Amino acid sequence: MDWHQLWTIISLPDNIPIVGLMFLIPFYTWYAFRQAFANDRLIDQLESDPEMAKTHHRKTQPYQKGWAREVHVWPYLLRIEFLSAIIVTAILMVWSITLDAPLEEPANPTLTMNPSKAPWYFLGLQEMLVYFDPWIAGVLMPTLIIIGLIAIPYIDTNPLGNGYYTYKQRRFAIWTFLFGFVILWCAMVVIGTLIRGPGWMWFWPGQTWDHNKLIFEVNRDLHEILGITDPILYGIFGFLVVGGFFLITAFGIHKLMTLTEFNRKILARMTLLQYLTMQVLLITMIGLPAKMAARLLFRIKYVWVTPWFNI
Amino acid sequence: MAEQTTKTTEQEQSSNGASDNGKRLFGIDPDAIKAKATEDINAFKKPTRTDLYKSIFRVKHDDTPRSRTLGVLSNVFLHLHPAKINRDAVAYNYTWGMGGISFYLFWVLTWTGVLLMFYYHPTKVQAFRDILYLEHDVPFGKLLRNMHRWGAHAMVLTVWLHMYRVFLTGSYKKPRQFNWMIGVILLVLTLLLSFTGYLLPDDQLGFWAVTVGTNMARATPLLGHEGPFGIQFGMTAYNDVRFALLGGSIVDSNALLRAYIWHCVAIPGFAATFMIVHFWRIRKDGGISGPAPMVLQKEIKPLRR
Numbered sequence: 327m328d329w330h331q332l333w334t335i336i337s338l339p340d341n342i343p344i345v346g347l348m349f350l351i352p353f354y355t356w357y358a359f360r361q362a363f364a365n366d367r368l369i370d371q372l373e374s375d376p377e378m379a380k381t382h383h384r385k386t387q388p389y390q391k392g393w394a395r396e397v398h399v400w401p402y403l404l405r406i407e408f409l410s411a412i413i414v415t416a417i418l419m420v421w422s423i424t425l426d427a428p429l430e431e432p433a434n435p436t437l438t439m440n441p442s443k444a445p446w447y448f449l450g451l452q453e454m455l456v457y458f459d460p461w462i463a464g465v466l467m468p469t470l471i472i473i474g475l476i477a478i479p480y481i482d483t484n485p486l487g488n489g490y491y492t493y494k495q496r497r498f499a500i501w502t503f504l505f506g507f508v509i510l511w512c513a514m515v516v517i518g519t520l521i522r523g524p525g526w527m528w529f530w531p532g533q534t535w536d537h538n539k540l541i542f543e544v545n546r547d548l549h550e551i552l553g554i555t556d557p558i559l560y561g562i563f564g565f566l567v568v569g570g571f572f573l574i575t576a577f578g579i580h581k582l583m584t585l586t587e588f589n590r591k592i593l594a595r596m597t598l599l600q601y602l603t604m605q606v607l608l609i610t611m612i613g614l615p616a617k618m619a620a621r622l623l624f625r626i627k628y629v630w631v632t633p634w635f636n637i
Numbered sequence: 638m639a640e641q642t643t644k645t646t647e648q649e650q651s652s653n654g655a656s657d658n659g660k661r662l663f664g665i666d667p668d669a670i671k672a673k674a675t676e677d678i679n680a681f682k683k684p685t686r687t688d689l690y691k692s693i694f695r696v697k698h699d700d701t702p703r704s705r706t707l708g709v710l711s712n713v714f715l716h717l718h719p720a721k722i723n724r725d726a727v728a729y730n731y732t733w734g735m736g737g738i739s740f741y742l743f744w745v746l747t748w749t750g751v752l753l754m755f756y757y758h759p760t761k762v763q764a765f766r767d768i769l770y771l772e773h774d775v776p777f778g779k780l781l782r783n784m785h786r787w788g789a790h791a792m793v794l795t796v797w798l799h800m801y802r803v804f805l806t807g808s809y810k811k812p813r814q815f816n817w818m819i820g821v822i823l824l825v826l827t828l829l830l831s832f833t834g835y836l837l838p839d840d841q842l843g844f845w846a847v848t849v850g851t852n853m854a855r856a857t858p859l860l861g862h863e864g865p866f867g868i869q870f871g872m873t874a875y876n877d878v879r880f881a882l883l884g885g886s887i888v889d890s891n892a893l894l895r896a897y898i899w900h901c902v903a904i905p906g907f908a909a910t911f912m913i914v915h916f917w918r919i920r921k922d923g924g925i926s927g928p929a930p931m932v933l934q935k936e937i938k939p940l941r942r
Binding site for chain 1: 702705706708709715718719720721722723724725727728729730731733734737738741742745765768769772779780782783784785786787788790791793794797798800801802804805806807808809810811813814817818821824825828831832835838839840841842843844845846848849850852853854855856857858861863864865866869887888926927928929930931932933934935937938940
């Protein structure tokens, strides 16, 4: 095992944010869920005790009768802002004094860097390039991520959990976001940094990044496995497979959305347009791990091959 | 007339040189000067009473609620805040402070960025040398560049965490839907700011990162010459969207200049504009979203369209 390789990657100054990410995301997830569960316990109490619900201030924050509801911004907020500015400046100063920003050789178009990596925050997109053609991984997916994020408030018809941490009242939304943000975005950034070595090949932590390593992967298209050779036939076949994936996933998502009484209630509040937008976005999102599984487990390159584009 | 006569006598006296009993200097009473000087010194002891002070700070800064309120509301930089906020809203465990830190980092990056601009030429001949110059000759140049780069990395992280918090507290819900949209745009602009800055040192790292990044633009459907239906749409390497981004078919001097202008002028301008809207809408949508009193399932109001 070559643990020094791992240290070489982690100790690279430009990779500090990824190391930070690996601690910050779990920490803040824990921090948020701790409060969410505390709130959920209070919600349970309030729901079982209508008398308490009438009089309780409905927060887990301390509360006493006679306390002012509001405090002055000066000094109670401004001192926090001032203090954070000082702390951030101090951290940034120490960081900048101890670690130098990287500077490689002058740009040289004739000498390709290996591995040639995008900036760390785009490594999720670069990782997607393994599984999809550039027009999906580099153009369609980023566009859909932006549109999907913007769409969240307009398709989430659940009125609960507005302005407080809760898990119980927003299970579907929270799982969806955790899946998209923590797994598909942050984890892919970590994979792109720590796992992907020369030639964008997969190196487990502790494996040496061997520049001479060769992998003979026989990636086949789905229709080749099944022995369909006629271009028109496998074009139609691919369309059916992708369409079938959409239908089956849509069915699965629908099942999840109607799993509980509460979910059905929220679903009833959705318009058809909201529902369809959500389905398309979620299916596309699940398309990524589905294609990853197809590639990593079955060595499938494309499922739908046409003269104009491949999926 | 009588006054005139007195003045003349005074003039005569002073022109006679030193006064007879040492009390008058050039016709002025030293005691009067002393009294004036004492007055000024005493005024310094209470600077808040001076006209100079009052002209700058328009309100008192004593410990009364009125002064505390005015101190925030009558200050151009602080008036972004309301005078008072919910007592629970200052809790760090709710807010994480990531939005404010992102804004502060944007500010730090603007300042360090402007200072860096003094030493940088966006040309193929000079760009890389300017970085070497910054690192080895400019006083604190290395610190400046390090702060700019690490600050940028930190800002990407804090913006992500800000989004994470806003999602987990459901703060994008009514009436804050639009502000979430502005926030997503700001997130994208943050990433683009960082990405355009990546090329500027003109080293291998930036060159290949931007080459990898912009190669994807080749594959844009319809608008890229390698994308689906790109060729059918008349796209070549010399007129597609990648060409527009780079100002050429390869990452070269035009790409450097374009990245520089996007990085230093255009995107910060857009980001600042959207930030103004973002902060404005926070206030207009009712301030920070919580911690809000919890709503129970049975209290959901029927939907009205």
